[in-house]
């Protein structure tokens with residue numbers, strides 16, 4: 001009998017050393033010290049021994065039980081300590097590492113350009129106003145000297161909202177330019193002087209390529225007052241060019257055609273990349289076209305209640321994406337609205 005107890009202690013101790021987590025320890029406890037465990041069975045079997053053997057065997061068995069209980073307690077403490085150690089190791093935080101930066105938002109390159117352009121004119125006394133992107137035919141075309149069947153309508157491939165319907169005589173469309181706001185501003189002015197810039201989105205029904213988008217921005221400008229002349233147009237736009245493209249810029253005006261101005265011009269600046277000697281940016285010409293402009297057509301003034309013999313004005317319009325493309329050397333307008341972070345984060 002004493003040998004059996006010794007064997008049991010050896011095998012129990014070996015098994016205990018192998019128990020590496022709480023579940024294994026509990027299984028071990030049940031197997032050896034539980035109600036039907038092997039140590040308990042030995043203690044129960046003592047009753048069947050002769051009295052002279054029972055005493056020695058009982059002492060040995062109880063000692064074995066006590067020492068295994070102590071071993072279990074020690075092993076439990078060791079296992080718990082190890083698992084705590086492991087958890088601390090896995091959850092370790094290096095508080096000296098730099099924090100994770102939040103992604104800061106920023107303004108879209110078009111928004112930046114629009115604001116810069118508007119600021120330049122605001123500094124010359126122009127108010128900034130905005131208007132509807134869904135527009136009546138009347139404001140987009142009719143009131144700007146572009147009647148139905150006028151060939152100039154071909155210049156604005158239009159997205160129609162309601163070409164026919166309840167108000168077929170007054171179709172609705174996505175504005176093709178910001179110029180309808182010229183009409184709305186004059187209409188609202190009560191015949192008084194006007195000086196505004198109008199930033200906003202425009203829409204064209206056309207295939208896109210590196211220089212054409214179906215949605216793009218324009219910044220429109222209008223000044224109407226007594227005695228405004230072509231010299232005011234030239235001086236204002238020259239000052240604008242210097243503010244946006246640098247003090248050294250020179251400008252050039254050439255005749256152009258827009259139905260709602262007379263005369264119409266396009267303004268170019270001397271190339272800021274090569275100072276006019278010819279390069280890729282200016283397509284070797286030394287000049288870069290920036291905007292269209294002109295003196296407000298007398299008929300447009302008359303329609304809005306101005307006497308064109310007294311009131312005159314000038315108007316202009318430009319594409320801020322084009323200005324940004326020139327400034328940053330961007331070669332494809334579609335990049336602006338492709339929502340590609342790699343592009344947008346550069347500005």
Ligand SMILES: [Zn+2]
Pocket residue numbers: 271272273274275276277278279280281282283284286287
């Ligand atoms: Zn150049």
